[in-house]
Every structure is written in C-alpha cells, then in structure tokens.
Amino acid sequence: MAIAQKMAMGLLERQTGSKGLPLASFAIEADLNLDGLPEIFAYRYAPGCDGVKCGNFLFVLEGDSYHEVLGDIPGARLVPQDKIALSPFKRNGFFDIQSDTMTIGWDGTRYVDTSTFPASTLDGAAFVAACQKSKLGEQPAEGEAEQAATACQCQFNRFQVVGFKQADLDAYTASIAGQDVEYPIGDKEDAWLALSKSAQDVATGCDVASGKSQWPLAYFDHGDKPQQKLNFGAFLDACPAQDFILTNHKIGSPDRALALCGCLAREIPTYGVSQDGLDLLAQYYRDEISDADVEAQDADLLTAHDKASEACLSQFPAK
Template identity: 80%
Template sequence: MAMLSCLGVAHAQQQPENIPWENSVAIAQKMAAGLLERQTGAKDFPTPSFAVEVDLNLDGFPEIFAYRYAPDCDGTHCGNFLFVLEGDSYQEVLGDIPGARLVPQDKIGLSAFKRNGFLDMQSDQMMIGWDGKRYVDASTFPASSLDGAAFMAACQKSRSNEQPAGGEAERVSAECQCRFSRFQVTGFTQPDLDRYTASLGENFEYPTGAKEIAWQALLKNAEDVGTGCDVASGKSQWPPAYFNHGDQPQQKLNFDSFLDACPAQDFILTNHKIGSPDRALSLCGCLAREMPTQGISQEGLDLVAQYYRNEISDADIEAEDADALTFHDKASEACLSQFPAK
C-alpha cells in the first residue's frame, strides 16, 4: 500500500525555518486544544502533545489530527484524536477503532486511495477507511467479485497510444488492473462497472435527468480510483483543492487571540454558510491560514482580533494598518467561496 505521508514523521521532520508549516501547526494546536477539552475534559495540552492539519477529503479545509500526551496513557483521555467537521459540528472519528488511540504516530500514514471521499489511512497493521461518518477497519467494508473482462479491454484500449512505445502495453495493463482491483475492494456493483465501462467507449450516451446525479457520483468514485492508482504508482499526486491563496511570504504569527475572538463574532456565526460554533471555528481556522498568505503582520492580525472583539472600528484598523482589513477581506472571500456545505 503506497503511503503519501506518515503523520508522526511529517511532524518530526519539519524544519524550523518552514514558516507556513509552523503557522499551520500553531493554528491546529489552538483549534485542537478546545476540541480536546470538549472531548476529554482535560484543559491542558502538555508537551510533547501536538496537532497538525491534514486534509483527508482534499476540500481545502483540513481535518485536525491531535496527539495528547499523558504518562501511562490508557487511550481514554489521551493518545490520538482525529476531528472532522460533519454538518454543524466537529466529530472525533477514531474512537470506535480498537487500539487506534495508542498507535505510535510513525505507524500512522495516509494511503494513496480514497474511499467515500476520504483518504484511507494506515493505523499500525490496520487499514482504516471512511464509512461516511467515521473511520472504521477497512476489512469490514463489503468487497465485490466482478467480471472485469470487458472493463480491462475497454480500459486498455482507451489508455493506449496508437503507436505504443516499448513496455507501454505492460504499463497500461497494470494501470487498468489496479483500477479493477480497487473497484472490487470498494464494493462496485457489476451494473456500476458495466456502466462505467460503456463510458470508456465511443457513442456513450451520458445519463440525464434523474439518473444524472447517480451517474456523476459513480463517475467521481471511478475517477478517484484512477487518481489513487496513479498516486500509488508514483505517476501523479492528488491535486490540492482550488483556493485563491495569496502569494506573499508569510510571517510567523501567534493566532491565539484571533482564534479566541473570531468564532464568537456574530457576523461569523450568522453567516448563511456557517450557523454553528464549530462551523465558525472551521472558517476562522481558514481565515487564520489565509491571512498570512496575503502578507498580514502580527500587528495587523492583532488589530483584526480587536475588531472581532468589538473593541475597535474598521476606521481604527485602517488608521493603524491600512492593509490589514484588505488582507482579511481577501482571505474571507477565499474561505467563504469554498466553504463546505452542511
């Protein structure tokens, strides 16, 4: 199983001069502290606890992986936690997997493959996958046994050049076999496979009307399988979510004041895309990530935090830092335009 990254190793190997990474970790740790307190009742976040942002569904709004240290941890109020925004609230999604809290971080990694929209993960010896609500042991998912002859023929034909280079036939065959194997692992039905196979040929009539939604979902799953196979073979990487990031060098910032003030602000909570404290927290995390890419300074960020606490007006901000509100507004537009639906 190809691994994109190992969470523990990624955490340990980041270099001090990587300011975007340091900012990301600072945001994750601030968000995780509140989520962990709610989950475990523990207010502290003792060294060597840590948290990182990891975008498991590649939507541009990362999930929060947190490790809370405790001596002789029993996995109840300490260990590994993964928080995913589902609907109105963050849910912890590792708790139903026996032993997952206690797996060493260097034995946790991301798979090349998605399932139900989220990347599979390796958790020690167990592969875990997304069931639509939480991560579960992937071996519990139903697999299917399919007749793949027509698919393999259509796949190889669609992926082959008219004048194949040496070794290309073997490469194409391996790519198609990977796809077929993954279709079975993820429980594709024979009608689904037959429909997708037909789309690889000529004169395929794309479904319309009521059938179009189901077809688009099937096509997305098939495309995810294809991308996963290309990632596993080293041919490509998962594309990041589109985001209108700024292009300025980031300064290392302290986000605590902003992340305390932002989720409580009425104009955040009452936005039609938000509507709950946890969705507000997710949006505020995005704002915290995006404002540094616009070039905001610590002074500018602190002014925005004061503004969110209703201590100063926008005119006061502009008098102190003419660019801070502009940076904030650009970040806000980028975040809200991509913010996930409930």
C-alpha cells in the same frame, strides 16, 4: 501558537474534559478529502495512556459540528504516530489511513476498519480491455502497453476492494470505451456522478501508488505572499465569537465558525498581514476598535481580511 494546536485545544477539552495540551502533545492539519479545509489530527499525551482521554484523535467537520471519528475503532487511540500513514487511495471521498496493521476507511460519517466494508467479485475483462485501449495510442511507445496493463489492473482490483457492483463497472466501462451511453438524468444523475467520481478517484489513486502522479490539491485563491510563522492564539480566540462570523449564512454554528477562522488564520498572512495586523484584527473581532480605527493603523488590513474571507467562504462546505 500554531493554528492546528489552538483549534485542537478546544476540541480536545470538549471531547475529554481535560484542559490544555501537556508537553509531548501535538496537533496537525490534514486535508483528508482535499476540499481545502483540513481536518485536525491531535495526539494528547498522558503517562500510561489508556486511550480514553488521551492518545490519537481525529476531528472532522460534518454538518454543524466537529466530530471525533477514531473513538469507535479498537486500539486506534494508542497506535504510535510512526505507524500511521495516509494511503494513496480514497474511499467515499476521504483517504484511507494505515493505522498500524489495520487500514481504516471513511464510511460517509466516520472512519472504520476497512475489513468491515463489503468487497465484490467482478468480471473485469471488458473493463481492462477498454481501459488499456483508452490509455494507448495507435503506436504505443516501448513499455507503454505494460504500464497501461498494470494501471488498469490496479483500477480493477481497487473497484473490487471498494465494492463496485457489476452493473456499475459495466456502465463505467461503456463510458470509457466510447460507446453510446444514455447518461441518467433526474434522480439517477447524482448516483451516476458519484460513481464517476469514485472511478476517477480509483484511477488517480493507482497513478499515485505507482509514482506516476500526485493528488491535486483543492483550488484556493491564495494571496501572493509566503505563509509566515505567527502566533494565532488571540486571533482564534476572538474570531469564532464574532457575530458577523457566526451569522454568515454558510456558518451558523460555533464549530463551523472555528473552521472558518482556522482557514482565515492560514490565508490572511498570504495577503501580507503581519503579526501586528493579526493582533489588530483580534482587537477588531473583540469589538474593541472600529473599522475606522483599523484603517487608521493599517489602511490595507481590512481589504486583505475581506479577500481571505472570500477565498475561505468560497471553499466552505455546505451544511
């Protein structure tokens, strides 16, 4: 069984009270904030679906629990999948999503209709000038000036869409213009770093929208073997219930354990673990066999497991 489908089954049962995934249902992983630990998008089929216990669901790990984040958006459950697409732009760290005719964006805890976000009207002349200057050399090649103007205008437009304040835009403009900027420290430093990250995300989004670049994936210390198509069902049943998973200082809850185990399921095969090895680990997690038993059957398995665990835990979000 695929990883996303197995993870979604339990989350959907908790959300809807209905067990299993009917035919024509599916689940996929989508890393909406590019942290290396994907969210779970699931579609639960039901004839004549009313959008209550069926339709589209999106589960995001926030704190100790997975939260379903589409339920408060009118009609989002019933949008056909071919009318759902990721935007090239982020908002508050997560990609905007086109959901039929509506764009939904992350408000810090859930997805909402972006028309409910406050926009702003800014004076962008100084920013556009500084932005273009930062992109062009002393003697720009043919077409570069036009490309820079387009990119900078895109950024300015997006700053207004996401509600930048004039003071924030002016501070960011000064930083890219090479002016002497007294960067904040202490309590105000976090706000400045968040502003800079938001501005960088806007710039990347504009480059992606123009086809100039792609969003960089989160760094992950993968193994050097290709991912294999394995059955992860037994592994994902056993892993989240194992005490040494649950009691890890970064985990501490069943949902966080599930997220870590999903990561392990993705990563362990990249260290050369086969279906037999995965099934052996499931037995190990169920306390049916000891370390010595595992090593007697596969001397490299626990080493591969530990490397995958280290890679996943290094990326795991704080509570």
